[in-house]
Every structure is written in C-alpha cells, then in structure tokens.
Amino acid sequence: MAYDKFTTLISTAVPLPTENVDTDQIIPARFLKATEREGFGDNLFRDWRYDVEGNPKKDFVLNNPTYSGKILVAGKNFGSGSSREHAVWAIYDYGFRCVVSSFFADIFKNNCLNIGVLPVTVSPEFADKLLAAIEADPSTEIEVSLPDQKITLLSTGESESFDINGYKKDNMENGFDDIDYLLNMSSEIDAFVANR
Amino acid sequence: MEKKTLFDKIWDSHVVKSVPSGPDVFFIDKHFIHEVTSPVAFLNLEKRGIGVKYPERTIATPDHNVPTVDQDKTIKDQLSRMQVEKLRENCKKYGIELHDLGSAHHGIVHVIGPELGVTQPGMTIVCGDSHTSTHGAFGAIAFGIGTSEVEMVLATQCIMQSKAKKMRISVDGELGKGVTSKDIILYIISKISAAGATGYFVEYAGSAIQSLSMEARMTICNMSIEMGARGGLIAPDETTFNYLKGKQYAPKGEEWDKAVAYWKTLKTDEGATFDKEYHFDAADIEPMITYGTNPGMGIKVVGTIPSTEGLEGSNKTSFLKSLDYMGFEPGEPVKGKQVDYVFVGSCTNGRIEDIRSVAQFVKGHKKADNITAWIVPGSREVEKMAHEEGLVKILEEAGFELRQPGCSACLAMNDDKIPAGKYAVSTSNRNFEGRQGPGARTMLASPLTVAAVAITGKITDPREVF
Numbered sequence A: 001m002a003y004d005k006f007t008t009l010i011s012t013a014v015p016l017p018t019e020n021v022d023t024d025q026i027i028p029a030r031f032l033k034a035t036e037r038e039g040f041g042d043n044l045f046r047d048w049r050y051d052v053e054g055n056p057k058k059d060f061v062l063n064n065p066t067y068s069g070k071i072l073v074a075g076k077n078f079g080s081g082s083s084r085e086h087a088v089w090a091i092y093d094y095g096f097r098c099v100v101s102s103f104f105a106d107i108f109k110n111n112c113l114n115i116g117v118l119p120v121t122v123s124p125e126f127a128d129k130l131l132a133a134i135e136a137d138p139s140t141e142i143e144v145s146l147p148d149q150k151i152t153l154l155s156t157g158e159s160e161s162f163d164i165n166g167y168k169k170d171n172m173e174n175g176f177d178d179i180d181y182l183l184n185m186s187s188e189i190d191a192f193v194a195n196r
Numbered sequence B: 001m002e003k004k005t006l007f008d009k010i011w012d013s014h015v016v017k018s019v020p021s022g023p024d025v026f027f028i029d030k031h032f033i034h035e036v037t038s039p040v041a042f043l044n045l046e047k048r049g050i051g052v053k054y055p056e057r058t059i060a061t062p063d064h065n066v067p068t069v070d071q072d073k074t075i076k077d078q079l080s081r082m083q084v085e086k087l088r089e090n091c092k093k094y095g096i097e098l099h100d101l102g103s104a105h106h107g108i109v110h111v112i113g114p115e116l117g118v119t120q121p122g123m124t125i126v127c128g129d130s131h132t133s134t135h136g137a138f139g140a141i142a143f144g145i146g147t148s149e150v151e152m153v154l155a156t157q158c159i160m161q162s163k164a165k166k167m168r169i170s171v172d173g174e175l176g177k178g179v180t181s182k183d184i185i186l187y188i189i190s191k192i193s194a195a196g197a198t199g200y201f202v203e204y205a206g207s208a209i210q211s212l213s214m215e216a217r218m219t220i221c222n223m224s225i226e227m228g229a230r231g232g233l234i235a236p237d238e239t240t241f242n243y244l245k246g247k248q249y250a251p252k253g254e255e256w257d258k259a260v261a262y263w264k265t266l267k268t269d270e271g272a273t274f275d276k277e278y279h280f281d282a283a284d285i286e287p288m289i290t291y292g293t294n295p296g297m298g299i300k301v302v303g304t305i306p307s308t309e310g311l312e313g314s315n316k317t318s319f320l321k322s323l324d325y326m327g328f329e330p331g332e333p334v335k336g337k338q339v340d341y342v343f344v345g346s347c348t349n350g351r352i353e354d355i356r357s358v359a360q361f362v363k364g365h366k367k368a369d370n371i372t373a374w375i376v377p378g379s380r381e382v383e384k385m386a387h388e389e390g391l392v393k394i395l396e397e398a399g400f401e402l403r404q405p406g407c408s409a410c411l412a413m414n415d416d417k418i419p420a421g422k423y424a425v426s427t428s429n430r431n432f433e434g435r436q437g438p439g440a441r442t443m444l445a446s447p448l449t450v451a452a453v454a455i456t457g458k459i460t461d462p463r464e465v466f
C-alpha cells in the first residue's frame, strides 16, 4: 500500500552493532502467524529482547531507555536470511523509519523500499563513527536527507552521501509504491504477454 | 553477436520495460504462494479493489505453518488454522490452484513445483520465500520476494527489479566417497561467506555440478540465498529433460520437442563475461558441518572451529557471541560432540533421494539412545514413494519417527521445535539463532552425515561409519 512520504528525517538513533543480524532475529518465525500487517513491532527482536518467561532482557538495546529514535544503526550484513517482509513491518511498526548499515542483504533492502523504510548504506568507517557517537552521547542527532542523499552526524557536521536509484527515491519522496506504477502499465503488460 | 550468460538470456526476455534510472518491469511466468506471506497481499488487493490478473499462473500450498501430525483433522493452533483457512478462501475466491493438506501433491512449495513439472527451464519464478532459488536447478530465474511483491505479481504478473550482477561458481572434478551436493554448497558458502554473493545471481557450472542428479542440483541452488545471492541457476541438460519428461505439467508430444529445442539454447555463450568467478576443485570437498549461527560458519566434520586469531572489533564480538550461543569454544574440534536431535527434511534435503540415502545407511542399525530422530518428507508424493519403496519400514526399525509433509522443524513455526540448549544436526538450510525453536542449537549437514550422527549419537564423519 502507499506509505508515508519520506523527505528529511532528523532523529536520535538506536545502536545495534551486531553483524549478520538475520530476519529470524528481527522477527522469529513463530510470530508470523498474523493475517494482517499491524502489531509486529511488539515482537521485533523478540528473543533478544525478552527471556523465555517474557521478561525484558536488561542488556538488550531496545530495553535501554537511554536510546531511542526513528533511526536504527545496525552492524554489517543486516537483514540476511528469509524474505519475510514481516521483518520490515516489525521495524516500521516499532517506530523506525530508517535503517543504517554498511551492508544490507538484498531482499531485505528491497522490502524496506517497498514499504517506505529507508535503508541507508554507509561506509564501514562512517558506520563506526555513528555508532561511537551515539554510544558516547545517546542524544546525538542524525539527519537523513533523501533529496540530498546525504546522512549527517549533526554534532560534528560530518556527513556522507548514499546511493538510491532515482525511481525508488521518487517513490519514497511521494509515498507512491510499485503497484501504483505497475497498474498503470496494464495494457503494456497485456501486449507483452500477447507477443510471447 | 553479443555473448550472453544463461542469466542474461532469461532475464532479458522477461523485461516488459526498463524504467530510466530505475528497475526493470519484470514479467513472472510462475508464482507460488503459501499461507504465511500471502494473506496481507490479498488483503491489500481487496483494499485497492483489484483482482488477480492471471490466476492460472499462481499455485498455492500450505506448508510453513502446518502441523506434521493429524493433517486430516482440524488444525489445533488457532493462528495457523486461520492462515491456512485464509489461503483456502483466497484461492477459491480468485480461482487459484491449491494443493491442500492431504491432497496428492501437498508439500513444501519448492518440492512440489518441480515434482509437478510446473518448474521448467527458461522460466521466471517467484514466491514469498527466499528458498525459491531451488527452482534455479532447472535453468530458471527463481528468487524470493516480499509480500508487497507478492501483491504486485497477483495484481499485474510483474515486479520491479533491478538486474543483479552475475557470478559463476565452477566446481570441477570428481566428488569423493560420502560427499554430497549438500557438502558442496556448505563448502562454497564457507569459502565465500554468508554475504559473499550479495547483489549477485549465481550460475553453478563445471563437471562436478553437471554430474549431479536434479534433486542434488536443487539442494545447491536452494542454498544460494545462504551466501546472500538473489538466486542460483544451472544450465538445463539431458538430466533436466529426463527429470521433466512425463511430469503432470510438462509439455507433451510436439510441444515437448519444441520446448526441448528451446531449452537446449539456454546456456551461457562461450566467451560471455561474469562480474565475478570462483573455481573450486571437487577433490578438496569433504563432508561438512556448521558450528555457528550463520551458514557461512562451516567446517569439515573432521575439522576444528577457527580460532579468534586475526579477528578484531565487531567481527570478533559477533564470532564469540555466535560460539557462546552454540556452546562451543574457538579452536576445538566438533567431531565427537554429543547431539540430541536429528532432522531430515526441508526444501533443501527432504526429497526422495535424501530419504533413500538415509534409509540405505541406517538399514540394520539402531539410532543412539540419546537421539530423537525426525524424518519429514518434503511432500505427499515423497511420503508415498518412501512407503512404497519400503524406506519407512527401514527407518522406523532404526528408531526414526516419520511425520507428515511440511516445513516442520526447518523453521519451527508449528510444534516441531528443538528445545532450548539442545543440539540438532539438520539437513535444512539455516542455523540462525532460534531458527529451529527458541534457544535451539542447529548444525547443518548432509543427509549422510545426519544418518551417521543418528546412529552414533555424536558428530561423526559418515565415511568412518558406513
């Protein structure tokens, strides 16, 4: 479905430096049983966030009130594994609008773009810089500008530009999605099928 | 003439339109759906007030969430039941072919597609499941998609995708005794890492790959996603054609001849270039097993877990976190470690050849007392053959428990869970934390290694037992 427009986001961030965070960690399979899209945020990182009795684990970052914000700064190779879009729904439903990492898994990145969560790929050095800054001062703000394709650590002014293809950028800025685009192509698709 | 890879040939012939500075509008020949990733897609179609454009191009089966006992009864878990009922409802409403629980071709979506002959060379195939890459074994472009894309395919038979980069992985030479296609793929992933093929579509080539059966090829393509690849594919050949001939949905008569003539053109042109190439020697590959929590963390069964030497920063922390979860120490051997469960099943190794090879190995033996052994056939057809060939009897005599088809303990959405802290050696494809149940410790291996573990009760090289 069409989603919120994304232009510029200024927010504090939550650090999660673990590498190879797979979608089974983001949302374990046993929580995929819903037939609607809402409510997945409660189980985001479920098994890292709660113990078996359902008590919050103190050492997990989402249970640490020091950190909050709409940006998740994650370790390398984030979102590997299953194609479950539920992983992004959970991230969105929890309140994140942007995920930053030095490396994303393919399908995860696509899924993000399809529902309006912005995946920002930065250099490993810049990722480390962001993590260090947030950990040193949790009130550190980060600015993510989609029009300028730029991410800035506001406390120091250091910034880096990021890539996104023009079509996806346009979609995100306007809150359009691929289905809107494809539905408008119906006759071209019919012609393609007829010619095969 | 322009030299093209197999991937180029199939991709280029399915592009309806290239969006300037954007992705391609990519046409999908066949679409598989299951109960977990489709309900929201159908819900959104309804919200938009649109229908399914080409219902005959979609095929459905409930697999992820279904119980593997009493499949003829009402599903006890309320949420699972709702998902399965939604799937039935949606298939009925939109006229989509459903292979329901208990029907002759029910099973894991990636097992029944090939079995029915729906999967064919040259096709584009998607499913809301990352192991859709399995179908690439037939020389098809097959990959997993998210639910938004499931909705796109239902609504328009297209998705918006940028063409992936191209990688070729060649494995030449002869495989040693006790070495299977599962070992090949675990070996490759251990060499290039769990993210080593991200952004690529992989073609597997070389004499060792060509010598494999269709089922063994499927095991390899299945795990392409475990090194981050969008998908993997293998050029179709006589093995492919022989497998497909006579299958329910395979072309017949004159159509068959025409199809085979076309399929024979589906190979990488001599001199076509790849963005990246790897070469491996089959003789270097031995039975493999994983020791950590991503599929790149694999070693020889007779090998030792790497030490932390050379690792620093978050690399080292992540490595130690993984070993801590598994209860292992850096630098120690895995051979001889006690195991609690073995699981034979999943879309990686739940086909009839896998069950045959386990049965052949355990025949006349008994499983060790400390082992709980589950065999879950990938489909009803596999289950039926296993009965007819007397394999079930052999396995039951050895102390294995046979369950009904489904994804089962591969992702533990149903009751088939490995308890926290227990070790499972599994023929499935993912060893992520909690994948087989909260706290479960999974080690991935081939069906032969799993058979050896079942008999000895500990991590064992199959070549030493049988």
Ligand code: SF4
Pocket: B063, B064, B108, B109, B110, B129, B131, B346, B347, B348, B406, B407, B410, B411, B428, B429
């Ligand atoms: S068997 Fe496992 S990997 Fe295969 S489709 Fe089912 S859950 Fe996915």
